[in-house]
Amino acid sequence: MDAKIWREYKRFAKKIQIEIVKMIASLGVGHLGGSLSLADLLAVLYGGQLRHDPKNPKWAGRDWLICSKGHAGPALYAALALRGYFPMEELETLNRPRTHLPSHCDRNLTPGIDMTTGSLGQGASTAAGIALGHKMNGANNRVFLILGDGESQEGQVWEMALFAAQKRLSNLIAFTDYNHMQIDGLTAEVNDLGDISAKFREFGWFTLAVDGHDPRAIHSAIELAKAQGKAPSLIVLDTIKGEGWSASAGKVGSHSRTISADDLKDALKELEAALAAFGE
């Protein structure tokens, strides 16, 4: 990938992070950490890897994106608004009465959200069902699934892992946002996930592990996953929870936290400097 495209991805990721922070700050509290850690992945997906049409969110030929860690809704909303699914001003309605942007993803409320998620582990199975349905229909739509690492403590994720391999759902490309943290602490200390790639590989998946903040690596991994065509794919993204703002990066408390007016100023200063550093 040439440097120009890489800088475009990074700039898109920083813009997503800026909108996440602003949206959560507008209400004062929200799921910050696990939203920020997804920005680079979403930049790659909405920046080119996902076949989609913001003017026609239900386009039959689209690739589907299921964010099973449904609390990362703000990250998706930022990406969707930046791609023109709905006006940017709507982002500040997050979690307000009658909003189209609820805390957790809802397929019936938000243009561009393909599945309702929020009860952890469940998006894994619905994504597998959607992938199976496309196969039954002889359609070539791909299904992208985003799992959390804490979420992967749910048994349902592993039920799906067996099932998707058994049904050879090669149109399913999953990601684990391995940010090493959950609400109660480090995943390694609460209930260690260990080597997620090795576990899925043993289940029969095509697996890769990459730096989740390097769009080049994410892009290349998706290309490899698309090309192999035999098994479902899992790309484990090594990420930092709360990445992008020094006050939240690598902090367990960033899962759901407050953002004051001063915090917002501080965060924007850092994020805008980072954005500028990736050039025009």
Add this chain to the structure above:
Amino acid sequence: MDIKFAQENKTDAKEMRAAYCETLIEMAERNENVVVLDADLMSAMGMKPFQAKFPERAVDCGVQEANMIGVAAGLSAVGKIPFAHSFAPFITRRACDQIFISAAYARLNVKLIGSDPGITAALNGGTHMPFEDMGIMRLFPTMTALEPTDTAMLKDILNQIVDLYGMFYLRFVRKNVIQIYEQGSHFSIGKAVQLRDGRDVTVIASGYCVSEALRAADDLRSQGISARVLDMFTWKPIDVEAVAAAAKETGALVTAENHNVIGGLGSAVADALVETSPAPMEKVGVQDEFGEVGPVKYLAERYGLTASHIAEAVKKVLKRKTR
């Protein structure tokens, strides 16, 4: 409704699961979106003929009910019409949150089939004996909860719900039941069927208890008590009009269900009753107990679900009747 009653109430020659399988095959032949899912009970449910005919549309998930419901929800999201089966306790209790969030809350179109409800779990015993499945399903917004009485009703209901978008839960025994209706009968979901008319009391029954209620009504008639009998196969939405009419016209009610009386048919009828035309009522059913192992006849006695239990409840409620 266009209902023909069976001349005599004897055991249906066809098993419920055979009627289920042949109806699913018919529906799948005319609608390419019909798919079935199971959690390692495809053969126990008699679905091998479907699987042989439509191998790509019979999804055996193995022993994973939670994943099965999520997969069903996902299939629905791309336009399929999934019928997902397991034993009644496992599909409702075990995959409860998956039904709620992935399917119902997401406004998807999944048909849930729970087999061997209540005492019909028989030799599988207490672990497999759900007296709470309908209560759980009744609490989910948008869910329609049904207990088809015999093969004629099961076939008709399946043929209706395949074209009705939304969440449905059906509970029925896999094996043979007493035949109440002739084949070709047509039922209205949400409308009770009056099987006997009567003046003194109304027995509102469902599933296993329907044929028991008919026997009770016959016994009571010989004792000079005239009992109306309703087959309330739809528990949600409950037929409020039929309950109100029964209260006004007969002045006393008895419900009879193969389920816990808390949260089940008796509760649904009582809700309708107090909001329309309050009257004395007794509830025949499982009195907030767990299941246990044994043959159906033993369990019917053990949990008080027989014709004589219903007749006793009628006599009890008549003593409370004031008009």
